[in-house]
Amino acid sequence: MSYRIGEAAGLAGCKVETVRYYEQMGLLPTPARSGGNFRLYSQSQVEQLSFIRHCRSLDMSLDNIRELLRFREMPGKSCAGINQLIDEHIGSIECRMNALEQLRQQLRDLRSQCSGEQSIGSCQILHGLSACGCHSAEVS
Amino acid sequence: MSYRIGEAAGLAGCKVETVRYYEQMGLLPTPARSGGNFRLYSQSQVEQLSFIRHCRSLDMSLDNIRELLRFREMPGKSCAGINQLIDEHIGSIECRMNALEQLRQQLRDLRSQCSGEQSIGSCQILHGLSACGCHSAEVS
DNA sequence: TAGAATCCCTCTAGCAACTATAGAGTCAAG
DNA sequence: CTTGACTCTATAGTTGCTAGAGGGATTCTA
Ligand SMILES: [Zn+2]
Ligand SMILES: [Zn+2]
Ligand SMILES: [Zn+2]
Ligand SMILES: [Zn+2]
Numbered sequence: 001m002s003y004r005i006g007e008a009a010g011l012a013g014c015k016v017e018t019v020r021y022y023e024q025m026g027l028l029p030t031p032a033r034s035g036g037n038f039r040l041y042s043q044s045q046v047e048q049l050s051f052i053r054h055c056r057s058l059d060m061s062l063d064n065i066r067e068l069l070r071f072r073e074m075p076g077k078s079c080a081g082i083n084q085l086i087d088e089h090i091g092s093i094e095c096r097m098n099a100l101e102q103l104r105q106q107l108r109d110l111r112s113q114c115s116g117e118q119s120i121g122s123c124q125i126l127h128g129l130s131a132c133g134c135h136s137a138e139v140s
Numbered sequence: 141m142s143y144r145i146g147e148a149a150g151l152a153g154c155k156v157e158t159v160r161y162y163e164q165m166g167l168l169p170t171p172a173r174s175g176g177n178f179r180l181y182s183q184s185q186v187e188q189l190s191f192i193r194h195c196r197s198l199d200m201s202l203d204n205i206r207e208l209l210r211f212r213e214m215p216g217k218s219c220a221g222i223n224q225l226i227d228e229h230i231g232s233i234e235c236r237m238n239a240l241e242q243l244r245q246q247l248r249d250l251r252s253q254c255s256g257e258q259s260i261g262s263c264q265i266l267h268g269l270s271a272c273g274c275h276s277a278e279v280s
Numbered sequence: 281t282a283g284a285a286t287c288c289c290t291c292t293a294g295c296a297a298c299t300a301t302a303g304a305g306t307c308a309a310g
Numbered sequence: 311c312t313t314g315a316c317t318c319t320a321t322a323g324t325t326g327c328t329a330g331a332g333g334g335a336t337t338c339t340a
Binding site: 014015017018021025034035036037038056061062 | 325326327328329334335336
Binding site: 012013047050051053054055057058059068071072074075076077078079080082083084086087089090093094096097100101103104106107108110111114115116117118119120121122123125126129130132134135 | 152153187190191193194195197198199208211212214215216217218219220222223224226227229230233234236237240241243244246247248250251254255256257258259260261262263265266269270272274275
């Protein structure tokens with residue numbers, strides 16, 4: 001039983017172009033071809049595509065996914081590396097969360113400077129964006 | 141008093157290429173040129189560059205920054221639009237924060253399935269990434 | 281059995297916001 | 311007068327796709 005690219009994409013919940021892109025990036029093996037040069041995917045290749053898509057839905061990079069796929073090919077080895085990869089990914093997400101948290105606070109502080117009823121010339125938001133310490137153009 | 145591109149970049153805390161990029165994107169006016177065809181920036185242009193960099197440090201898009209720069213050129217008008225822009229930006233950041241929060245929970249759930257001391261073949265993390273409901277390749 | 285609709289093919293370019301080259305020219309100091 | 315630091319333009323790379331052009335394959339209907 002084999003699937004054409006549109007069916008494979010449908011099953012994995014992505015676009016046809018995305019599937020071809022993964023092949024190009026080495027995440028999917030070169031598939032068989034029909035007489036009319038159409039790509040033909042086996043059940044296990046469709047499952048691999050779904051695996052990739054699920055990893056992507058967890059926002060893993062294609063590099064990380066490539067690594068996971070390599071792990072999958074050595075079922076006898078220890079899975080410590082997998083846990084480490086996931087831990088690092090969680091760490092990077094927490095890092096982004098912290099950055100966004102800080103950003104939000106800065107923006108709230110800025111926003112609180114003005115009610116929106118001033119003239120642009122006296123708006124403290126614009127003023128705050130100009131006269132910051134961090135990116136000073138203060139040169140004598 | 142005028143600055144060459146390297147000085148301007150240094151004052152604004154960015155790379156020379158970034159300054160040229162902003163010019164190309166229409167965020168900085170076409171600067172004057174020296175006899176040897178070097179860009180020459182005025183004090184106010186350096187300040188505009190710093191303004192841009194500060195907005196970027198708050199993760200605003202270049203489109204948003206372009207809008208803020210247009211606001212700056214109409215000091216008499218009401219600043220309501222500025223507040224709205226900032227509010228929307230805060231909203232988009234909160235949206236990303238929520239997405240990351242969900243992501244982290246999903247990853248933690250996944251991570252908790254395995255201690256890292258299994259063989260890859262029986263690792264529940266890999267298994268969880270394969271046999272998910274959301275991207276099923278379950279076709280009979 | 282012809283035509284139309286729907287798939288599929290390759291190749292190329294675009295998105296955002298830079299970054300990094302290559303290959304050349306400018307300028308100040310020693 | 312040569313070295314080194316700076317600058318110039320133009321082009322390609324980054325990430326993970328997406329969209330199109332311009333064709334061929336397959337399938338359904340009339
Ligand atoms: Zn899934
Ligand atoms: Zn205001
Ligand atoms: Zn700043
Ligand atoms: Zn495991």
